[in-house]
Amino acid sequence: EVQLVESGxxxxxxxxxxxxxxxxxxxxxxxxxxxxxxxxxxxxxVWVSRINSDGSSTSYADSVKGRFTISRDNAxxxxxxxxxxxxxxxTAVYYCARETRITMTDWGQxxxxxxxx
Amino acid sequence: xxxxxxxxxxxxxxxQSITISCTGTSSDVGGYNYVSWYQQHPGxxxxxxxxxxSNRPSGVSNRFSGSKSGNTxxxxxxxxxxxxxxxxxxSSYTSSSTLEVVFGGGTKLTVL
Numbered sequence: 484e485v486q487l488v489e490s491g492x493x494x495x496x497x498x499x500x501x502x503x504x505x506x507x508x509x510x511x512x513x514x515x516x517x518x519x520x521x522x523x524x525x526x527x528x529v530w531v532s533r534i535n536s537d538g539s540s541t542s543y544a545d546s547v548k549g550r551f552t553i554s555r556d557n558a559x560x561x562x563x564x565x566x567x568x569x570x571x572x573x574t575a576v577y578y579c580a581r582e583t584r585i586t587m588t589d590w591g592q593x594x595x596x597x598x599x600x
Numbered sequence: 601x602x603x604x605x606x607x608x609x610x611x612x613x614x615x616q617s618i619t620i621s622c623t624g625t626s627s628d629v630g631g632y633n634y635v636s637w638y639q640q641h642p643g644x645x646x647x648x649x650x651x652x653x654s655n656r657p658s659g660v661s662n663r664f665s666g667s668k669s670g671n672t673x674x675x676x677x678x679x680x681x682x683x684x685x686x687x688x689x690x691s692s693y694t695s696s697s698t699l700e701v702v703f704g705g706g707t708k709l710t711v712l
Binding site for chain 1: 603632634636638640644645646647648651652657689691693698699700701702703704705706
């Protein structure tokens, strides 16, 4: 069974940093592209970032480019999202998702990030 | 890059059918057969219901079906059941240089 478990969320002040993790199990993690998607309270889903299977290629939404960094450790079956210079508008539940043929087929339960003073 | 356009809400009675539309452009919905639909219950993670426009993952009821015409994709739910009440999101691959995936704004389905 595919499992994705996010962690690392919490309350952080504007301008602060946070690193999210997504522990994967039940599949060969190193074979799959992975994504981060976020959802602000009461709002819709928004794509944040993508990393390919070996970590050599990444992409970001304009809203986070230059502030967020996606990475992975295939030896630890873990996906990361380093978030710097956080803003109030980054407040959201952050989901990691596994991609299979251009589709996000499996999602974690999400971790809440709150940016507030 | 704007989100795909979905109606904010739709409703139907048990046993009826409803359709949710998802309108994009030739750079996303109209240009690729990579449209997906997700169901999200309150406080839960999204669940894949339809991929590649009209394919159902294993375990998803055949009451759910997808289609596409031009720049608009559609999700149809037949034989509405109470447990279908949820938010539904479409998504598409996009050729935009700033995004790889674009989502719709979401549609709240109410089963009356």
